[in-house]
Amino acid sequence: MANKTLVCTLCNGEMELYVGPKFNRKVGGALVAAGAFSTLFWVGAVLGVPLMVAGAYMAGAKRELWVCKDCNTAIERVVVKPKSRSFKKVQ
Numbered sequence: 001m002a003n004k005t006l007v008c009t010l011c012n013g014e015m016e017l018y019v020g021p022k023f024n025r026k027v028g029g030a031l032v033a034a035g036a037f038s039t040l041f042w043v044g045a046v047l048g049v050p051l052m053v054a055g056a057y058m059a060g061a062k063r064e065l066w067v068c069k070d071c072n073t074a075i076e077r078v079v080v081k082p083k084s085r086s087f088k089k090v091q
Ligand SMILES: [Zn+2]
Pocket: 008, 009, 010, 011, 012, 013, 068, 069, 070, 071, 072, 073
């Protein structure tokens, strides 16, 4: 996949790509810790395993942000999976 540069729709300036964590890393880490703690108890495994999965996802998820060098407009790049393309095209 070629690394294309986006052009700002407002001022035609060049946009730079920033990649950062999608969620707060501390929140993800806290979820994993809470999940691990819950699984120590027999009943807690029901709650703890999904908590750990959700926490690991949140800690690892990234997002792409394009920021204009000239006017600092930022857009987030969201990749839509074909399966979830339920939006209607508006002319
Ligand atoms: Zn701009």
